[in-house]
Amino acid sequence: MNIVGMSEIAAIIDTLEGRLKKLFEKTDHLEQVSTQLKQELYTANATIERQSSEIEALKKQYETLKVASSLLGSEDNKRETKLKINALIREIDYCIAQLAD
Known part of the structure; x- marks a missing residue:
């Protein structure tokens, strides 16, 4: 029974090592x-x-x-100008x- 217990422990350790490797x-x-993100x-x-x-420069x-357009005679923006x-x-x-002063 002692040998079976040791092999079970070894299997558990191997499983844990595999899982740890996957986690890493x-x-x-x-x-x-x-x-990258x-x-x-x-x-x-x-x-x-x-x-x-x-955008600011274009505005x-x-x-x-x-x-300039209103100064050149455009009626659209004359009042605003x-x-x-x-x-x-x-x-x-x-x-x-x-x-x-």
Whole structure:
């Protein structure tokens, strides 16, 4: 009975070793996947930042083109342009008043 018990213990140890080996392999694989996903996330975030900057630049360019278009006679944005010009004139007048004081 002692010999049977030893072989059962050996079998259990072999089974545990096999399971541990599989766990280590899965852990290694998951670490690789995690590293890959972190890299993809970093790349995606960089792309988002770049595209956000491009969007902001395009918005500014669009606004500038709208103003230029209205100054060249476009009726669509004339009122908006007049309001912006008046706001700029008020701001300039305020600055001149501050300098005069």
